[in-house]
Amino acid sequence: MNASAPDGPAPKGRGRSRRNFAGARPVMDDVARLAGVSKQTVSRVLNDNPAVRPETRETVLDAMRSLGYRPSRSARSLASGRTRMLGVISFDAARYGPASILTAINTAAQRAGYLVSSIALDTAERDTVVRAVNRLSAEGADGVIAIAPQHWVRKALAEVRLDTPLVVLENDLGDGTPLVTADSWTGARKATEHLLRLGHPTVRHIAGPTGWTSADLRAESWRATLRAAGAEVPEPLIGDWSADSGYELGRRLAERPDVTAVFASNDQMALGVLRACHEAGRHVPGDVSVVGYDDIPEAAHLLPPLTTVRTDFAEIGRRSLQLLLTQIDGPPGPPSGSPSGPQSGPQSGPRSGPVVPVELIIRRSTGPAPG
Numbered sequence: 402m403n404a405s406a407p408d409g410p411a412p413k414g415r416g417r418s419r420r421n422f423a424g425a426r427p428v429m430d431d432v433a434r435l436a437g438v439s440k441q442t443v444s445r446v447l448n449d450n451p452a453v454r455p456e457t458r459e460t461v462l463d464a465m466r467s468l469g470y471r472p473s474r475s476a477r478s479l480a481s482g483r484t485r486m487l488g489v490i491s492f493d494a495a496r497y498g499p500a501s502i503l504t505a506i507n508t509a510a511q512r513a514g515y516l517v518s519s520i521a522l523d524t525a526e527r528d529t530v531v532r533a534v535n536r537l538s539a540e541g542a543d544g545v546i547a548i549a550p551q552h553w554v555r556k557a558l559a560e561v562r563l564d565t566p567l568v569v570l571e572n573d574l575g576d577g578t579p580l581v582t583a584d585s586w587t588g589a590r591k592a593t594e595h596l597l598r599l600g601h602p603t604v605r606h607i608a609g610p611t612g613w614t615s616a617d618l619r620a621e622s623w624r625a626t627l628r629a630a631g632a633e634v635p636e637p638l639i640g641d642w643s644a645d646s647g648y649e650l651g652r653r654l655a656e657r658p659d660v661t662a663v664f665a666s667n668d669q670m671a672l673g674v675l676r677a678c679h680e681a682g683r684h685v686p687g688d689v690s691v692v693g694y695d696d697i698p699e700a701a702h703l704l705p706p707l708t709t710v711r712t713d714f715a716e717i718g719r720r721s722l723q724l725l726l727t728q729i730d731g732p733p734g735p736p737s738g739s740p741s742g743p744q745s746g747p748q749s750g751p752r753s754g755p756v757v758p759v760e761l762i763i764r765r766s767t768g769p770a771p772g
Contacts (some may be wrong), residue, residue, distance in 0.1 A: 427468040436464035486516045487725065488537035488545040490530070492554055494521035496642060497669075497697050498714055499548050502570065505718025506546060513726060518542065530557040538564065544725045546570065552612050566728035568721045571614045579724045581717055581755050585615045588710040588759040589622035592664045592692045595708070595761060597630050599690060600770035601662035606637040607650050607674065609666040619666050619694065640670045647673025654689075655681035661689055661770050668693035668700050668709055675703060675766070686768035696762055706764035716757050724755075 433440045438461060445453045446461040453461075464470070487510055491499050503519060510517045518540055520533045537545055544566035547558055555572035568579045596604045606623045609616025620637055627634045638653070640646035647670030654660045655677045665671035671693030675685060683689050685705055693700060696711035 427470045431468055432461065432464045432470050435468060436461045484541040484543055485514060486518055486540060486542055488540070488542035489517055489519040489548065490533050490537070490545065491519060491521050491548040492550060493523065497695060498712065499550070501714035502548055502718045505715040506722050509719050509722040513722070515543070527557045527560065530554070531561050534561050544568070544729050546721050546725055550613050550615060552614065566725055568725045570717065570721055579728070581721045581724060581757065583615070583712045583717060583757045584759050585618040586622045588694060588712070589619035589664070590626045591759070591761040592694065592710055593623050593626040595763065596662040596664065596690055596692060596767065597632060599767060601690065602770070603627060603633040603635060604662045604664050605635055605654055605660050607640050607647060607663065607665040607670050608637040610641050611639060616666050623664060640666070642667055642669060644669045644673040646670060648677050649673070651677030652681065655683050663689060664692045666694055668695045668697045668707060671707055671709070672703060675707070685766055688771055690767040692767060701764065703766070705766045708764045708767040709762050711760045711762050713757055720755055720757065
Protein backbone atom coordinates (compact mmCIF):
# COMPACT_ATOMS: atom_id res chain seq x y z
CA MET A 402 0.00 0.00 0.00
CA ASN A 403 1.48 3.34 -0.99
CA ALA A 404 1.89 6.00 1.66
CA SER A 405 0.30 9.33 0.97
CA ALA A 406 2.56 12.16 -0.09
CA PRO A 407 3.25 15.02 2.32
CA ASP A 408 1.47 18.37 2.00
CA GLY A 409 4.33 19.94 0.12
CA PRO A 410 5.77 20.18 -3.37
CA ALA A 411 7.55 17.16 -4.75
CA PRO A 412 11.28 17.17 -5.40
CA LYS A 413 12.37 18.82 -8.65
CA GLY A 414 11.83 16.73 -11.72
CA ARG A 415 9.05 14.64 -10.16
CA GLY A 416 5.51 14.76 -11.47
CA ARG A 417 5.94 17.88 -13.57
CA SER A 418 4.53 16.55 -16.82
CA ARG A 419 1.63 18.50 -18.27
CA ARG A 420 0.58 15.49 -20.34
CA ASN A 421 -3.09 14.58 -20.15
CA PHE A 422 -5.37 12.28 -22.10
CA ALA A 423 -5.93 13.94 -25.47
CA GLY A 424 -9.11 15.94 -25.40
CA ALA A 425 -10.08 14.65 -21.95
CA ARG A 426 -11.22 16.90 -19.17
CA PRO A 427 -8.48 17.21 -16.53
CA VAL A 428 -9.11 15.36 -13.27
CA MET A 429 -7.72 15.57 -9.76
CA ASP A 430 -4.94 13.05 -10.55
CA ASP A 431 -3.69 15.32 -13.35
CA VAL A 432 -3.52 18.27 -10.94
CA ALA A 433 -1.63 16.17 -8.39
CA ARG A 434 0.94 15.02 -10.99
CA LEU A 435 1.51 18.52 -12.33
CA ALA A 436 1.82 20.04 -8.84
CA GLY A 437 3.98 17.18 -7.59
CA VAL A 438 1.74 16.46 -4.61
CA SER A 439 -0.62 13.73 -3.52
CA LYS A 440 -4.25 13.55 -4.55
CA GLN A 441 -5.13 13.98 -0.87
CA THR A 442 -3.30 17.32 -0.85
CA VAL A 443 -5.30 18.51 -3.86
CA SER A 444 -8.45 17.51 -2.01
CA ARG A 445 -7.35 19.47 1.05
CA VAL A 446 -6.74 22.56 -1.09
CA LEU A 447 -10.20 22.23 -2.64
CA ASN A 448 -11.75 22.13 0.83
CA ASP A 449 -9.65 25.01 2.26
CA ASN A 450 -7.96 22.78 4.81
CA PRO A 451 -5.80 25.08 7.01
CA ALA A 452 -3.17 22.34 7.39
CA VAL A 453 -1.91 22.94 3.82
CA ARG A 454 1.15 25.21 3.67
CA PRO A 455 0.60 28.47 1.72
CA GLU A 456 3.32 27.69 -0.83
CA THR A 457 1.82 24.24 -1.43
CA ARG A 458 -1.65 25.71 -1.85
CA GLU A 459 -0.36 28.18 -4.44
CA THR A 460 1.42 25.40 -6.35
CA VAL A 461 -1.78 23.36 -6.51
CA LEU A 462 -3.85 26.37 -7.57
CA ASP A 463 -1.29 27.16 -10.31
CA ALA A 464 -1.63 23.61 -11.58
CA MET A 465 -5.41 23.89 -11.62
CA ARG A 466 -5.24 27.12 -13.60
CA SER A 467 -2.69 25.70 -16.02
CA LEU A 468 -4.82 22.63 -16.74
CA GLY A 469 -8.11 24.47 -16.72
CA TYR A 470 -9.29 22.14 -13.96
CA ARG A 471 -12.76 22.79 -12.53
CA PRO A 472 -13.65 20.61 -9.53
CA SER A 473 -17.03 18.91 -9.81
CA ARG A 474 -19.50 19.10 -6.96
CA SER A 475 -19.45 15.31 -6.70
CA ALA A 476 -15.67 15.36 -6.22
CA ARG A 477 -15.97 17.93 -3.47
CA SER A 478 -18.74 15.92 -1.88
CA LEU A 479 -16.65 12.77 -1.79
CA ALA A 480 -13.69 14.68 -0.38
CA SER A 481 -15.56 16.57 2.32
CA GLY A 482 -18.63 14.47 3.04
CA ARG A 483 -20.81 17.43 2.02
CA THR A 484 -22.62 18.41 -1.14
CA ARG A 485 -22.48 22.18 -0.46
CA MET A 486 -26.16 22.20 -1.38
CA LEU A 487 -29.01 23.37 0.81
CA GLY A 488 -32.70 22.66 0.39
CA VAL A 489 -35.57 25.11 0.79
CA ILE A 490 -39.21 24.05 1.01
CA SER A 491 -41.56 26.99 0.47
CA PHE A 492 -45.32 27.41 0.38
CA ASP A 493 -47.22 30.05 -1.56
CA ALA A 494 -43.87 31.16 -2.94
CA ALA A 495 -45.41 33.73 -5.30
CA ARG A 496 -46.40 35.99 -2.40
CA TYR A 497 -44.12 38.94 -1.61
CA GLY A 498 -42.99 37.70 1.80
CA PRO A 499 -41.96 34.11 0.94
CA ALA A 500 -40.44 35.25 -2.36
CA SER A 501 -38.35 37.91 -0.59
CA ILE A 502 -37.17 35.42 2.03
CA LEU A 503 -36.20 32.89 -0.66
CA THR A 504 -34.19 35.55 -2.51
CA ALA A 505 -32.35 36.47 0.71
CA ILE A 506 -31.57 32.81 1.45
CA ASN A 507 -30.18 32.32 -2.06
CA THR A 508 -27.98 35.42 -1.78
CA ALA A 509 -26.62 34.48 1.64
CA ALA A 510 -26.07 30.85 0.61
CA GLN A 511 -24.05 31.86 -2.46
CA ARG A 512 -21.82 34.05 -0.30
CA ALA A 513 -21.26 31.07 1.99
CA GLY A 514 -20.35 28.83 -0.94
CA TYR A 515 -23.60 26.87 -1.15
CA LEU A 516 -26.14 26.26 -3.87
CA VAL A 517 -29.86 26.15 -3.09
CA SER A 518 -32.37 23.61 -4.35
CA SER A 519 -35.86 24.99 -3.71
CA ILE A 520 -39.20 23.22 -3.89
CA ALA A 521 -42.39 25.30 -3.98
CA LEU A 522 -45.52 23.54 -2.74
CA ASP A 523 -49.06 24.84 -3.15
CA THR A 524 -51.25 22.03 -1.82
CA ALA A 525 -52.23 21.36 1.78
CA GLU A 526 -51.39 17.66 1.72
CA ARG A 527 -48.95 15.76 3.88
CA ASP A 528 -47.81 13.66 0.91
CA THR A 529 -46.49 16.74 -0.89
CA VAL A 530 -44.26 17.51 2.09
CA VAL A 531 -43.09 13.88 2.23
CA ARG A 532 -42.15 13.94 -1.45
CA ALA A 533 -40.29 17.24 -1.05
CA VAL A 534 -38.34 15.93 1.94
CA ASN A 535 -37.49 12.70 0.10
CA ARG A 536 -36.29 14.60 -2.95
CA LEU A 537 -34.00 16.87 -0.95
CA SER A 538 -32.65 13.87 0.97
CA ALA A 539 -31.95 12.07 -2.32
CA GLU A 540 -30.10 15.12 -3.60
CA GLY A 541 -27.92 15.00 -0.48
CA ALA A 542 -28.87 18.40 0.95
CA ASP A 543 -26.57 19.35 3.82
CA GLY A 544 -29.50 21.09 5.51
CA VAL A 545 -33.05 22.29 4.88
CA ILE A 546 -34.96 25.52 5.52
CA ALA A 547 -38.75 25.22 5.54
CA ILE A 548 -40.79 28.39 4.98
CA ALA A 549 -43.87 27.16 6.79
CA PRO A 550 -46.54 29.88 7.11
CA GLN A 551 -49.55 27.61 7.67
CA HIS A 552 -50.48 25.38 10.61
CA TRP A 553 -50.93 22.30 8.42
CA VAL A 554 -47.31 22.69 7.27
CA ARG A 555 -46.13 22.58 10.86
CA LYS A 556 -48.05 19.37 11.43
CA ALA A 557 -46.66 17.75 8.29
CA LEU A 558 -43.07 18.74 9.09
CA ALA A 559 -43.42 17.47 12.64
CA GLU A 560 -44.48 14.07 11.29
CA VAL A 561 -41.84 13.88 8.55
CA ARG A 562 -38.47 13.95 10.22
CA LEU A 563 -35.27 14.80 8.35
CA ASP A 564 -31.88 13.24 8.95
CA THR A 565 -30.25 16.57 8.10
CA PRO A 566 -30.25 19.91 9.99
CA LEU A 567 -33.53 21.81 9.72
CA VAL A 568 -34.61 25.42 10.32
CA VAL A 569 -38.29 26.39 10.20
CA LEU A 570 -39.74 29.82 9.50
CA GLU A 571 -42.91 31.03 11.27
CA ASN A 572 -44.17 27.75 12.76
CA ASP A 573 -42.66 26.17 15.87
CA LEU A 574 -42.50 22.37 15.65
CA GLY A 575 -42.30 22.15 19.45
CA ASP A 576 -39.29 19.82 19.49
CA GLY A 577 -36.42 22.28 19.66
CA THR A 578 -36.03 22.67 15.90
CA PRO A 579 -34.54 26.16 15.32
CA LEU A 580 -37.16 28.72 14.37
CA VAL A 581 -37.00 32.20 12.84
CA THR A 582 -40.03 34.46 12.67
CA ALA A 583 -41.02 38.10 12.39
CA ASP A 584 -42.79 39.75 15.32
CA SER A 585 -46.34 39.75 13.96
CA TRP A 586 -47.82 40.31 17.42
CA THR A 587 -45.92 43.54 17.99
CA GLY A 588 -46.50 44.72 14.42
CA ALA A 589 -50.29 44.41 14.71
CA ARG A 590 -50.24 46.07 18.12
CA LYS A 591 -48.29 49.04 16.77
CA ALA A 592 -50.66 49.42 13.81
CA THR A 593 -53.77 49.31 16.01
CA GLU A 594 -52.34 51.63 18.68
CA HIS A 595 -51.34 54.14 15.99
CA LEU A 596 -54.95 54.38 14.77
CA LEU A 597 -56.36 54.60 18.29
CA ARG A 598 -53.94 57.41 19.17
CA LEU A 599 -55.27 59.34 16.17
CA GLY A 600 -58.66 59.38 17.89
CA HIS A 601 -60.47 56.61 16.02
CA PRO A 602 -63.02 55.00 18.36
CA THR A 603 -62.19 51.51 17.06
CA VAL A 604 -60.31 49.81 14.22
CA ARG A 605 -61.77 47.40 11.69
CA HIS A 606 -59.54 44.51 10.64
CA ILE A 607 -59.21 42.64 7.35
CA ALA A 608 -57.42 39.47 8.41
CA GLY A 609 -55.44 37.01 6.34
CA PRO A 610 -56.74 33.48 5.76
CA THR A 611 -57.53 31.37 8.81
CA GLY A 612 -54.80 28.83 9.53
CA TRP A 613 -51.91 31.10 8.60
CA THR A 614 -49.70 31.71 11.64
CA SER A 615 -48.98 35.37 10.88
CA ALA A 616 -52.62 36.15 10.07
CA ASP A 617 -53.85 34.50 13.27
CA LEU A 618 -51.26 36.29 15.42
CA ARG A 619 -52.06 39.68 13.90
CA ALA A 620 -55.79 39.17 14.46
CA GLU A 621 -55.21 38.07 18.07
CA SER A 622 -52.97 41.07 18.73
CA TRP A 623 -55.47 43.48 17.14
CA ARG A 624 -58.23 42.14 19.42
CA ALA A 625 -56.04 42.30 22.53
CA THR A 626 -54.99 45.88 21.75
CA LEU A 627 -58.59 47.04 21.32
CA ARG A 628 -59.64 45.33 24.55
CA ALA A 629 -56.73 46.90 26.44
CA ALA A 630 -57.84 50.34 25.21
CA GLY A 631 -61.47 49.69 26.15
CA ALA A 632 -62.51 50.00 22.50
CA GLU A 633 -65.21 48.04 20.70
CA VAL A 634 -63.93 44.79 19.15
CA PRO A 635 -65.83 44.24 15.88
CA GLU A 636 -65.78 40.97 13.98
CA PRO A 637 -62.84 40.79 11.57
CA LEU A 638 -63.36 40.27 7.85
CA ILE A 639 -61.36 37.38 6.39
CA GLY A 640 -59.43 37.94 3.17
CA ASP A 641 -57.07 35.75 1.16
CA TRP A 642 -54.00 38.08 0.97
CA SER A 643 -55.01 39.33 -2.50
CA ALA A 644 -55.84 42.90 -3.53
CA ASP A 645 -59.09 41.53 -4.96
CA SER A 646 -60.23 40.32 -1.55
CA GLY A 647 -59.20 43.61 0.03
CA TYR A 648 -61.25 45.45 -2.57
CA GLU A 649 -64.40 43.32 -2.08
CA LEU A 650 -64.20 43.55 1.72
CA GLY A 651 -63.23 47.22 1.51
CA ARG A 652 -66.42 47.96 -0.46
CA ARG A 653 -68.47 46.59 2.44
CA LEU A 654 -66.58 48.74 4.93
CA ALA A 655 -66.67 51.86 2.74
CA GLU A 656 -70.48 51.75 2.71
CA ARG A 657 -70.55 52.26 6.49
CA PRO A 658 -70.04 55.86 7.67
CA ASP A 659 -69.11 54.64 11.16
CA VAL A 660 -65.98 52.93 9.78
CA THR A 661 -63.10 55.41 10.11
CA ALA A 662 -60.02 53.13 10.49
CA VAL A 663 -59.02 49.90 8.77
CA PHE A 664 -56.02 47.69 9.50
CA ALA A 665 -55.33 45.12 6.76
CA SER A 666 -53.10 42.13 7.42
CA ASN A 667 -50.99 42.77 4.33
CA ASP A 668 -50.34 45.58 1.86
CA GLN A 669 -52.06 43.94 -1.10
CA MET A 670 -55.38 43.82 0.76
CA ALA A 671 -54.81 47.39 1.96
CA LEU A 672 -54.35 48.41 -1.68
CA GLY A 673 -57.80 46.96 -2.46
CA VAL A 674 -59.27 48.93 0.44
CA LEU A 675 -57.78 52.17 -0.93
CA ARG A 676 -59.50 51.59 -4.27
CA ALA A 677 -62.81 50.68 -2.62
CA CYS A 678 -62.76 53.87 -0.55
CA HIS A 679 -61.93 55.97 -3.62
CA GLU A 680 -64.83 54.52 -5.59
CA ALA A 681 -67.21 55.06 -2.66
CA GLY A 682 -66.18 58.71 -2.33
CA ARG A 683 -64.56 58.10 1.06
CA HIS A 684 -61.40 60.19 1.29
CA VAL A 685 -58.25 58.57 2.69
CA PRO A 686 -57.25 59.67 5.27
CA GLY A 687 -59.89 62.40 5.73
CA ASP A 688 -62.77 59.94 6.10
CA VAL A 689 -61.00 56.60 6.53
CA SER A 690 -57.46 55.82 7.69
CA VAL A 691 -55.84 52.68 6.28
CA VAL A 692 -52.84 50.69 7.54
CA GLY A 693 -51.25 47.73 5.74
CA TYR A 694 -48.56 45.23 6.63
CA ASP A 695 -45.20 44.17 5.07
CA ASP A 696 -44.12 47.45 3.37
CA ILE A 697 -43.99 46.16 -0.19
CA PRO A 698 -41.82 48.30 -2.54
CA GLU A 699 -44.92 49.92 -4.07
CA ALA A 700 -46.37 51.01 -0.70
CA ALA A 701 -44.58 54.37 -0.70
CA HIS A 702 -45.89 55.15 -4.21
CA LEU A 703 -49.61 54.50 -3.72
CA LEU A 704 -52.11 57.37 -3.57
CA PRO A 705 -51.95 58.18 -0.78
CA PRO A 706 -48.64 56.57 0.30
CA LEU A 707 -49.51 53.68 2.60
CA THR A 708 -48.84 53.55 6.32
CA THR A 709 -47.68 50.02 6.99
CA VAL A 710 -45.67 47.69 9.21
CA ARG A 711 -42.28 46.93 7.69
CA THR A 712 -41.08 43.34 7.87
CA ASP A 713 -37.37 42.79 7.20
CA PHE A 714 -37.67 39.70 5.02
CA ALA A 715 -34.01 39.88 4.02
CA GLU A 716 -33.01 39.64 7.68
CA ILE A 717 -35.30 36.64 8.15
CA GLY A 718 -33.54 34.92 5.25
CA ARG A 719 -30.08 35.76 6.58
CA ARG A 720 -30.86 34.60 10.09
CA SER A 721 -32.38 31.35 8.93
CA LEU A 722 -29.31 30.54 6.84
CA GLN A 723 -27.01 31.48 9.71
CA LEU A 724 -28.87 29.13 12.05
CA LEU A 725 -28.71 26.33 9.50
CA LEU A 726 -24.96 26.73 8.89
CA THR A 727 -24.39 26.78 12.64
CA GLN A 728 -26.02 23.37 12.83
CA ILE A 729 -24.10 22.02 9.84
CA ASP A 730 -20.73 23.24 11.11
CA GLY A 731 -21.38 22.60 14.80
CA PRO A 732 -20.82 19.45 16.85
CA PRO A 733 -23.47 16.72 16.87
CA GLY A 734 -26.19 17.13 19.43
CA PRO A 735 -29.51 18.92 19.98
CA PRO A 736 -30.13 21.82 17.56
CA SER A 737 -29.00 25.15 18.87
CA GLY A 738 -30.79 28.49 18.99
CA SER A 739 -34.26 27.17 19.69
CA PRO A 740 -35.04 25.92 23.18
CA SER A 741 -38.37 24.15 23.40
CA GLY A 742 -40.89 24.64 26.15
CA PRO A 743 -43.50 27.22 27.15
CA GLN A 744 -42.93 30.89 26.50
CA SER A 745 -43.93 33.92 28.49
CA GLY A 746 -47.00 34.82 26.45
CA PRO A 747 -48.47 35.57 23.03
CA GLN A 748 -46.51 38.80 22.72
CA SER A 749 -43.47 36.72 21.88
CA GLY A 750 -45.17 35.43 18.72
CA PRO A 751 -44.41 31.81 17.84
CA ARG A 752 -42.96 30.00 20.76
CA SER A 753 -39.18 29.68 20.26
CA GLY A 754 -36.19 31.00 18.35
CA PRO A 755 -35.08 34.43 17.18
CA VAL A 756 -37.84 36.97 16.48
CA VAL A 757 -37.02 39.60 13.86
CA PRO A 758 -38.28 43.06 14.93
CA VAL A 759 -40.77 45.00 12.81
CA GLU A 760 -41.21 48.75 12.31
CA LEU A 761 -44.28 50.94 11.85
CA ILE A 762 -43.79 53.19 8.80
CA ILE A 763 -46.15 56.17 9.01
CA ARG A 764 -47.18 57.70 5.69
CA ARG A 765 -50.16 59.71 4.46
CA SER A 766 -52.88 57.05 4.47
CA THR A 767 -53.55 57.65 8.18
CA GLY A 768 -54.77 60.78 9.93
CA PRO A 769 -56.97 62.03 12.78
CA ALA A 770 -60.46 60.65 13.11
CA PRO A 771 -63.13 62.73 11.32
CA GLY A 772 -64.66 65.46 13.44
